[in-house]
Amino acid sequence: MTSAATASAVLGTVQAKRPARWRWLAARRLSQLTVFALFLLGPWAGVWVVKGNLASSLTLGVLPLTDPFVLAQSVVSGHWPERAALIGVAIVLVFYVFVAGRAYCGWVCPVNAATDAASWLRRRFKLTGGRTPPRSLRYWLLGAVLLVSALTGQMVWEAVNPVTLTQRALIFGGSFAWVLLAAVFLFDLFVAPRGWCGHVCPMGAAYALLGSKPLLRVAATHSSRCDDCGDCYAVCPEPQVLVAPIKAKGGAGPVITARECTACARCVDVCPTDVLRFTHRFDTQRD
Known part of the structure; x- marks a missing residue:
């Protein structure tokens, strides 16, 4: 094969793979935009597919959905929810506990787009420094929000919740x-890299507590291909969850089982050697 033909083949391979490098990111943005579009169709166009908001909604007049963290604040503040809200939270709990885990943070939450942008800018301009709070802070804030809600009789987080x-x-x-x-x-850009989603947000903490054994997972199926480039750690909002599956530390399997994983699959997108893939928790084979 001539050098020109070789160069053409290499270029063709790179161009063919380039869309795949953004596949899951594009899917997540489409998911987030679709969720918002469904909510906005009513007030903007008079087409009421979904009524309400991300805290509590009714789809097609029959399917209630209620955020568990919001409902927990309501209950501890002394406001017992209506039957529809209880049905809605049961549906959401079943979905995230058994299917999606903490995927709400990566596939639904609108704040995720802002934190992803901050992370990209930090990498793009090689910003360093900052002081990252402990990861346990979000769980302490979760407990504090519920305690203050109980003491004041108010759903305190909803007054400052950037999502709703x-x-x-x-x-x-x-x-x-x-x-x-x-x-x-x-x-996230200047103070604490991955700070909001990874260390502060109590809503993310609530979904992490739900997502200990969901079906949808990312797995380091081809860990033998890893060349230690570090790209996956650079983009992951919770990089600590990658270590054991990729390095098989402590006999760990390839599936990322850590509850903090948001199933965003950015690690899958950026891996140049295709170590990782989006799969299910029972996909435990390594090559």
């Missing part, structure tokens, strides 16, 4: 949500 406030701002306007979202972005 961003959605309300899109529908009704208001600047506070955008200021809050910008603060989260700047926090």
Whole structure:
């Protein structure tokens, strides 16, 4: 084969693989945009597919969905939810406990787009430094939110929750949500790398507690191919979950079973040697 033909073949291979490098990122953005579009169709176009918000909604007039963390705040603050909310939280619990784990954070939450952007900018401009709080902080904040809600009789987190406030701002306007979202972005960019999702957000902590044994998982099926480039650790919001499956430490299997994993699959996208793949928890074969 001539050098020109070889170069052409290599270029063709790179171009063929390039879309796959963004496949799961594109899928996540499509998921997030679709969720928002369904909520916005009603107030913007009068097509009420979904009524409500990410905290509590009704789809097609028959399917209630309720966020478990929001409902927990309601209960401890002394406001017993209606029957529809209880059915809605049961549906959500079944889905995330048995199927998706902490995937809400990577596939639904709108704040994820802002934190991903901050992470990309840190890598792009090689920003270093910052002070990252302990990962346990989010669990302490989760407990504190529930305690303060119980003491005050108010759902305190919903007053500052960037997830629901961003959605309300899109529908009704208001600047506070955008200021809050910008603060989260700047926090991740300059203060604490991966800080919000990985160390602070109590809603993420709540979904992590639910997602100990979900079906959908990422696995380091081809760990023997790993060349220690570190790309997966650079993009993962919870890089500590990758170590044991990739390095088989302590006899660990290839599946990332850590509850903190958001199943975002960015590690799958960026891995140049295809070590990782999006699969299920029973896919325990290594090559």
